[in-house]
Amino acid sequence: MRAGGWKDRILPWRRLRTLGILGMNERNADFVLPYNPRSLYQLVDDKRKTKALAIEYGIPVPRLYAVVEIEHQIEDLPRLLAPHGEFVVKPAHGSGGEGILVVESRSDGRYRRTSGLVMTEEDLGHHISNILSGMYSLGGIPDCALVEYRVNFDPLFAEVSYLGVPDIRIVVFRGVPVMAMIRAPTRLSDGKANLHQGAVGVGVDMITGRTYHGVWRECRVEEHPDTGGELAGIRIPHWDDILTMAARCNDMVGMGYIGVDIVLDRDLGPLMLELNARPGLSIQLATRTGLLPRLRYLEGLRHIPLDVPERVALAKTVARCC
Amino acid sequence: MSKLHVRLLAALLTAVGLALCYYKVEILGLPLLPTEQAEVWTVEARIEFKARRDTAVKVQFAIPRAPRGYTVLDENFVASDYGLTTDDNGLRRQARWAIRETHGWQVLYYRIHLAKDPTAEAAPLPTGVDVPVDTQNLPEPLQAAARGLLNEVRSKSADDVTFAQALLQRLNAADPDSNVNLLRQDVSGPDEWARRVVAILREADVSARPLYLATLKDNASRGSLTPWVEIFDGESWIDLNPATGEAGLPGDAIVWTVGSEPLLEITGGKNGRVEYSVRRHSQEMTLIAEQRARKMGSRIMEFSLFSLPVKTQNVYRVLLLVPIGAFLIVFLRNVVGLQTFGTFMPILIALAFRETQLLWGVVMFCLLVALGLLLRFYLESLKLLLVPRLAAVLIIVILLMATVSVMTYKLGLDRGVSVALFPMVIMAMTIERMSMVWEEFGPAEALKQGFGSLAVAVLGYLSMSSDYLGHLVFVFPELLLVVLAFTLLLGRYTGYRLLELWRFRGALKG
Secondary structure (H helix, E strand, C coil), rough: CCCCCHHHHHHHHHHHHCCCCCCCHHHHHHHHHHHHCCCHHHHHHHHHHHHHHHHCCCCCCCCEEEEEEECHHHHHHHHHCCCCCCCEEEEEEEEECCCCCCEEEECEEEEEEEECCCCEEHHHHHHHHHHCCCCCCCHHHHCCEEEEEECCEEEHHHCCCHHHCCCCEEECCCCCCCEEEEEEECCCCCCCCCCCHCEEEECCCCCEEEEEEEEEEEEEEEECCCCCCCCCCCCCCHHHHHHHHHHHHHHHHCEEEEEECCCCCCCCCCEEEEEECCCCCCCCHHCCCCCCHHHHHHHCCCCCCCCHHHHHHHHHHHHHCC | CCHHHHHHHHHHHHHHHHHHHHHHHHHHCCCCCCCCEEEEEEEEEEEEEEHHHHCEEEEEECCCCCCCCCCEEEEEEEECEEEEEEECCCCEEEEEEEEECCCCCEEEEEEEEEEEECCCCCCCCCCCCCCCCCCCCCCCHHHHHHHHHHHHHHHHCCCCCHHHHHHHHHHHCCCCHHHHHHHHCCCCHHHHHHHHHHHEEEEECCCCEEEEEEEEECCCEECCEEEEEECCCCCCCEEEEEEEECCCCCCCCEEEHHHHHHEEEEEEEEEEEEEEEEEEEEEEHHHHHHHHHHCCHHHHCCCCCHCCCHHHHHHHHHHHHHHHHHHHHHHHHHHHCCCCCCCHHHHHHHHHHHHCCHHHHHHHHHHHHHHHHHHHHHHHHHCCHHHHHHHHHHHHHHHHHHHHHHHHCCCCCCCHHHHHCCCHHHHHHHHHHHHHHHHHHHHHHHHHHHHHHHHHHHHHHHHCCHHHHHHHHHHHHCHHHHHHHHHHHHHCCCCHHHHHHHHHHHHCCC
């Protein structure tokens, strides 16, 4: 493409612009600030609120086993967790996957984490009290800990994940899903699904729900670095349901620019994990597509359909033409 | 449209800031550079006399009007219990001290502070001959001698000035004739000599008057004024050296007073004496310009930071640099994309570096963070709750600092002592945050952010410790409006960050 002349080929910022890559400043100034009213942030920042809202809206989410709000409740925890062999502990206000602890099994008072580490009840209690004191929350404000259903991820993803659950991240703008990727944990990311922690990002075709190549630490990869599984060509089941779910999440919180994290459970199908009011920009690396043309196109539309299936159809149109 | 709004606001702020700055530089003469120093001369007149008992005392003393080539920075009159008035008749300025009752030796001071200023004009003098001149005539035998001399000289001159110069040469000649000898008789000092020269010139119908000059020579004490002579050539007054006839004033002299009236008149006292002392010191241009601007009655300077007490001024000298650091952070984060612990923490570290100097501060920072991290990892194994753990880290940081200070002091490195002002809460938070990042994202990320913070702190220190910037923001605080304008503009900057070009390099390759 020579549309922009020699300057666009030499000056990196002009090339990024030609490619439609959205930068951090532009994301904050043109999308996050104008479309996400400050007063609604609590709905996405507090995972407990998000979950309650989703249940109200009929959006499937992982079941909540227990909420620990005060130190004292930690003592009660073994009794509360007795019926559940596996579970996830996470801070309600955590971000970037910090403070999440996944227990996959237990035997006589010891908890075995997916990472292979074994924790005592005391260790678990300490982790939860750290969560309560706000160690993982933004600004260090006191937090509460959620204990919830551990997702059994779809065997489809077994080949492309290491020690953790891959999730599907979809960026939704004005209620229309605009871009999607799968975030697959690696040994480097320690089972976490954040790209900057070393997870693999795999681009997903918005129209078919089929994966294509991936990106790992800014490099293009075709195979999962730990499992060797082929990244491209996975067909995500229930793709239209997933897009519908993402579109409905927008209506649920009333924010114009969000990231929706969805996991595929073997038995329960797609579950909404959490929402993000400032979705990262790595999705552009995973999909090798700039967000800007799609966002600007949708921004220019005077009328966005209220009907969810129409919006899903619009999402595919946008993906096709931008 | 808000982007336009921000731009207009930024333009307005920049315009106001730069205009105020321009006004202060061009009109008030405030210097843009901090190093400019100017000589300030302090001339002090010490008046001593013995007051008569039971009489009111009045002292009249001639003081300078605005002298040419100098700016009067300040004047002080020191005399306890005396009432003071000054008056200026357009030619002479006088200070009048008065007291109803006093006795014994009295000392009064008059002090004037002058700064060289080539642009300063002398206070306008009446130019005509209607200047009051005393009509003291020469006594009879001298009159005859003078006439003889004048006739001789007149034939060899073209106008009043050359006439006066020729006359002075004759009067000062090494081989005097009898007339000159007569005229030189019973002249006891330069003061009387100048008066005599004036009287002789008057005899020839040349308008003349004596002048008194204060010579600006450093550390001159117990000096007196130098008498000089001025003649009127029909248009302006010409200064002549009564001892040589040369025209002009000595380069380092100011006119103290004009006219043959006595410098000091005392009623109700005796043995009056005046001594002059001169002292030179250099002062920052800024202060001089500031004082001058205040003399000019500029409203702006009345509300300048210089009007604050010195202690407060010193606080503002530091405080006004913080916006520069904040702007640097905005730039490094939003335009470059550097990551740091906390938003303004690097600026606080940079402020701490001001106390410790850069190199030592960086060493100290690294040492404390490294030791703190080690201890923090140990504390982690104790499973403490967050706030007590933070407090423990804080206590340990302070103990470490104290230890380091004592050690370095014993080793003779007194730099270590100044580290005591290091913001330890900030250090404790840094250590805590770093250890968390270390655990969550690994040592690489922790070190990256740690060095990011340190780099920003160093840059912050370098910009905030610049004398030049410090001078600019203190003397021209309005320039912070320009900084504000650029901050606002960066607040709407939606371009890529520099490090994003690196981050998205994968996309560029494709």
